[in-house]
Each structure stands twice: as structure tokens, then as C-alpha cells.
Amino acid sequence: MKSFQLRRHVSGAVLGSLCLIIAGCGGSDSNDESNTPAIAAPTATLLSSRAEYVSGGNALVDINLPAVPAGTAAPALKVVLNDADVSSAFKADPANPGHMIGLVSGLKDGDNNLTATYGGSPAALKLTNYPIVGPMFSGPRITPFICQTATLALPDGTRLQGQPNDPTCSAPTNVQYAYRSSANTFKPLPDPKALPADLATITKASGETVPYIVRVETMTIDRGISQITMLFDPSKDSDPSPTARPRNWNGRLVYGHGTGCVGGWYIQGGAWGYNPLNDTWLSRGYAVASNTLNHPTNSCNAVLSGEAATMTKEYFIERYGVPAFTMTVGTSGGAYSSLQLADAFPGLFDGVFVDATFPDALAIAMSGMDAHLLSNYFLGGSGSAATFTSAQQAAVSGYANPLTLVANGNQMGRTDPVPGRSAPTFPGVGNYAPAVWNAAVPTALRYNPTGASPNFAGARPTVFDASVNIYGKARNPLDPSGASSYALRPYDNVGVQYGLSALNAGAITPTQFLDLNESVGGFDTDANPVPARSVGNAGAMQRAYQAGLMLSGSGGLASLPIMDTTAIYSEDTSNYHMQWEHFAVRERLIQANGNADNQVMWRGGPSTAPISTGNALAISTFEQWMEKIVADKAAGSAIEKVLRNKPAAAVDGCFDPSLKFIAEKQTLGVNDSTCNTLFPSYTMPRYQAGGPLAANVFKCQLKPVSAADYKVTFSGPELARLNAIFPSGTCDWTKPGVGQTRVVTWPSVGPSAANRIFDVTAQQ
Known part of the structure; x- marks a missing residue:
């Protein structure tokens, strides 16, 4: 599951045909070189993002070198960005023989042309770059906007910046280290080479015991604050790069989203909604990432959240390489953020693991x-x-x-x-x-x-x-x-x-x-x-509808594994986490795709905590599902691989008071099944007015x-x-809603012209 990979190259056959038509391509009418074996064009693949959405002036590119015919000397790889030779940025990829990988820097804002030549015809990529402060596709910057780089605390208790001094809320990148103590708390580690006495260890799947030390990298992206964490062994790891990954990282990424929405406007965010210093995932070897704009209580705008996540993941790939898969996780507001971004921005995430679900804000x-x-x-x-x-x-x-x-x-x-x-x-x-x-x-x-x-x-x-x-x-x-x-x-x-x-x-x-x-x-x-x-x-x-503010289910969610869990049950109290909202997501998937076979729903369970620490059985089941999909190299569409790799345990069900799992298709109702007796589920006013359970009709x-x-x-x-x-x-509820339509994947409201759905600046 290598998200964001775009294969764009110009074949030698096409260029050869052009040379027959256009005079001056070189060569002569003689056949002196007719017996020289031709070298095929290389393939250039952008690894770090979509080609139309590059940010920060950098791009991680893979060059697949073609085989050199026997008896022919291997040529030199030449890579040119616009008019600059950037060949020196490329090194052999130790995990992928025959491939060269390079972090290309110096992209200008706007369109850039990259070509790779290896003895024969070139491969070409057109890359559209935006500033690291954004925006790319979320539209004009919202105002006012309060910078909070001086508010957000780092692991050692200091702040990212003493005083904000940049109108784009930017601050220098900060790297610190933390460790898990024997008392099961994270503590700052000022010197990663001086290990404390209370340092905990982790036993990897291989059986190796390693120190539980975490590298914490914090930076500003898209006017939000991003943080990336992963296991790091200071005695053996060098500075991370796509070709020198921290040895204790399992190669997988968890992207976390915070909760809430109320108050989520006009601020950068002085606190994490989903803390990347997360024992649940770090102890399993995952890297964890988030941006303060992925916390709805900081920013309740799904398109801006999608932009921040896109740019943060791009930074992650350029720094650490492409993860085997990226799992998006979140509770409540984090659940709808995960669902909305996975649907509207296909390729950003490879699996959705959510708790206390709403379809959207x-x-x-x-x-x-x-x-x-x-x-x-x-x-x-x-x-x-x-x-x-x-x-x-x-x-x-x-x-x-x-x-x-x-x-x-x-x-x-x-x-x-x-x-x-x-x-x-x-x-x-x-x-x-x-x-x-x-x-x-x-x-x-x-x-x-x-x-x-x-x-x-x-x-x-x-x-x-x-x-x-x-x-x-x-x-x-x-x-x-x-x-x-x-x-x-x-x-x-x-x-x-x-x-x-x-x-x-x-x-x-x-x-x-x-x-x-x-x-x-x-x-x-x-x-x-x-x-x-x-x-x-x-x-x-x-x-x-087009932007995915009203969750569609017809975009990326149509072909992703979805694990929907919850431990919040109080349908007769002042709680507003209602079970019908889980079923509304399912109904939208069915409406859009004919079924919701890629969604598994569990109610209740061995933990009342959200999934940040939550249901270990759900976590292990979903991990198994993701790993099986990654390992499946056979032919088939994405949804075919999702469905044929569902673990036996990945079925609907609920947990009784003794924590026994009851396998049962989950439905909305009261006392009409075993699970609905344990967890009766009610509805909402518009459903009682004849409207759809999907709750996706505005008018x-x-x-x-x-x-x-x-x-x-x-x-x-x-x-x-x-x-x-x-x-x-x-x-007339038998008809679609007024203006109801499928999500436009990778929607833009500016400045990008790709998939543009609206320009608010054109309104008077």
C-alpha cells in the first residue's frame, strides 16, 4: 500500500515517433547504429505526494532503472529539475534493487519539470509546488488566525517557540527524545546517549529486546503544528532518511485525529487532540503523526484538515520513506475526521480505525x-x-x-x-x-x-x-x-x-x-x-456534498477496510454520541457502493477508553487485516483485496457484560436482537419524519x-x-436530496485548479 505513488514517464517509443516527424532530432540516415540494443526509458515515480500537490519545495522521487542489454555499458543516471542537475540527490534504494531514490529540493512555487535520463529516452514528471505554509486546496486563509507556537508544550516542557514572530505561524523544526519509564510514563530524554535507570524496554516481533526511546520531531506545516514520533535507538540509528530508517520502526504509520468541534475556529492550536507520544502504537513499533489542524477543537474544517494531513504525510515520507500502510485513527470528532479525509482524499490513508463514530460534524x-x-x-x-x-x-x-x-x-x-x-x-x-x-x-x-x-x-x-x-x-x-x-x-x-x-x-x-x-x-x-x-x-x-463535508462514502471509503468500535453507551442520558450515527455511516456506504462489506462494527468491549488506549482485540484484529492486505500481491482491485483478506474475527458483533463476544450483524433497533437488547439504539427527529437513516439529505x-x-x-x-x-x-424521501451528489475526490477551493469546485473570492 504505497500511497501517493504516481507513475508518469515518457516512453522511448513515443519520443522516437516524434523524432521521425520533427527534423533535427539528431542522428543521420545511415544505419551505423541499427544493431545497437536500445535501452528502455526509466520510470520516474513521485513517492511523497500527488504530483499536483507538492509542498515545501521538496519531493521524494523513485527512478526505476531499466535493464541494460548484455554487452552494453551501464550509462549514468541524469536527473534534471527545471534547468538544474539534481542527479547527486539519488542513491540506490537498499530495499528495492534496481531503483534509485532521491529527495529533490529547490522546487519553485508553481509548475516544475523533472526529467530522468538513463541512456535512452527520458522519463518526465510535472510537479506543482506550494509553500509549506499553504494553502494548496483549502482556499483563502481564514482570518483572524491566532498563532500558538509559544503555547504548545514539547516533551521536555519547553515551547516550540518563545514568541511567535512569523505571520504564517511558522517556527523552527525541533527534535527531542523521550523515553518510556518503568512506571509507564513518558519522560524527556535530554541526552539519548545517557540512558536512565528507569528506562523501559520493548520486545519486538522478532524477539529482540530494545530500549523504549522515542524520537519526537515537531515542525510547522500549513499554519498548523505537526509532530512525528517513532522508536529510535541512539546506539545504532543514524539521522533518519528514506534510505536509513530507524531500525525499531516497523515501517507503518498511524495518523491521529483529535476530538470535538465546538470552538474549533481561528486558532493554530496550542494543544494536541491526538497526542503523537502514544504508547498504544509506539509500543507496537508504529510511527505516529498528527497536526494541530487535525484536531477539530482547533479547526473544524474537514478540507483544511485534509490539506494539513496531506502536507504532514508528505513531510513524513520525505523524511522517513514510504510506510507500508497508513492507518487513520480517531474518537468522536476524530472518527468523523478520519472518515471524511479517507473518503475525500483517496490514497492518503489505507485503513480506518475509529471509535464513537459520527459521519461528519x-x-x-x-x-x-x-x-x-x-x-x-x-x-x-x-x-x-x-x-x-x-x-x-x-x-x-x-x-x-x-x-x-x-x-x-x-x-x-x-x-x-x-x-x-x-x-x-x-x-x-x-x-x-x-x-x-x-x-x-x-x-x-x-x-x-x-x-x-x-x-x-x-x-x-x-x-x-x-x-x-x-x-x-x-x-x-x-x-x-x-x-x-x-x-x-x-x-x-x-x-x-x-x-x-x-x-x-x-x-x-x-x-x-x-x-x-x-x-x-x-x-x-x-x-x-x-x-x-x-x-x-x-x-x-x-x-x-462535493467537498465531503457531508460524508459520501463513494470516494476512498469504497475500497478501504473500516473498523468501527464504540464504548460510549447512554442513549437515555445527556450523551449526544448516538448509535444511529454509526449506522448512518453504514447506510451511506451501502447507498454509494451497494454494500458495506468493508466495514466491521463492534459495540461494547473490554475497555471503556477510546481507541488511543482502547480495545486490544479490535486493534490486533485490524492490524491483522491491514497486514494481510499488504502481503497480498495477487491480482485484484483494492476492494477485492480488502474483502478477501478479512480475518475470521473481523465480523460484526458486540460484547456482553462478561466480555464474551457475540457475533451478530449490527442493526439499528431496540430489543429486537441480542446486541440491540444489550445496546438499544434510538434515532433522531428527521428519521421519525420519514427521512433516511443515512441522514445525508440537506433539503x-x-x-x-x-x-x-x-x-x-x-x-x-x-x-x-x-x-x-x-x-x-x-x-418525497424516495428521491435524492436537492443538489445531492457524490464527493469530488481531492476537491479544491483554491488556489489549486485541480478538481476545483468553488472560488469564494469570486462572490460579491
């Missing part, structure tokens, strides 16, 4: 907005709302009870830019929290439309505005000056019949159904509740109101009222 935000509308209605004190019992509220919402409904409704706070707003609450649920900010962002830079001195020009703290380069923007209609803008919103509930399933099941009356849908309302651009239903922006919806297509669609009989006045509530019609 939008699944939380959109279901939260629906739930918040219902919470506001049920707790608003109206006479019609008072007729709903707790059981009826649960039936309408899909959640187990009103407490969980309100808790999930509070998650729309990440879409609300107005500070200090209150909302109806419920005993046992924390207060509604809109406009959550990281303390590093000065108050003067924050959006605030209220108070004596409103600040409409401030940055808006929402999941939509964090990705404004994808959603697009418009003038803020609530700003009296008309000078400020807001990110266009995809949320739409026109035609949504809340409580439809409860009505058809006889759980609520027609009057309650009509009262609810007449009163539920929507939100304006500042998330203020309004009487009218919300109308989403069609362009924003389509681009969210439904509409159809005329028809009495035949209901299992109850409406009176004439009730039917007239129904038509008045839904003058444009009701949702």
Missing part, C-alpha cells in the same frame, strides 16, 4: 438543529405543546426521552454565533452554549450582534463559518451597515413533517401533528428561532400533500390546514 449540527426546534416547542409553554406526554415527545423526536432530546438539541450551539443566548432546558441537561470560543481569540475579534456596541465585523464562531471557503458567503442581512458577511447555510426543513412516524403509528393525534408542524418554525442566519421554516442555500448544499424534494400518504384520516378542515402548513408540498 454536520450530522451533529443538523440533527441538533431539528432537535432544538422540537425542544423549543415542547418546553416553550404553549397550550398545544403541553398536550404532549414525555412518551409522545420521545416518539416524535426518535430519542429515548425528553432529556436526551434536549441534550442533542443543545448541540446546535456550534451553529449559533450569538453569545449569551439562553434556551429552554431540562433537569439533568447542561445549559445551552452558543458562540463557544477558545480563550486565545481576543474578544474584540469576535462577532457579537447584541449589546450596546454590536460587532458585526467580528469573526463568526460556527461550523459553517469555519468552512466559508466551501459554503460560500453573502451579506449579513442582520447587519444594519450591510458591510459584513456570513457563511451560507445548508440547513433546510421545508416540507419536513416532524412526528410523521408517530402519527402513522397512532402515538400522537392528528391535532398534535398539525399543531407541532404549524409551530415548529426554523432559524435565521444568526440561528435566531423564527416562525418560518428554514430555507437552505442550494449552492452551499451542493458544495458540502428534500417536494411532492403535493396527499391524504393517501397517511395512515390516519384527516377531516376536511384538517386537510386544508395541512395544505396551509405545507404550501409547497411535503418531503
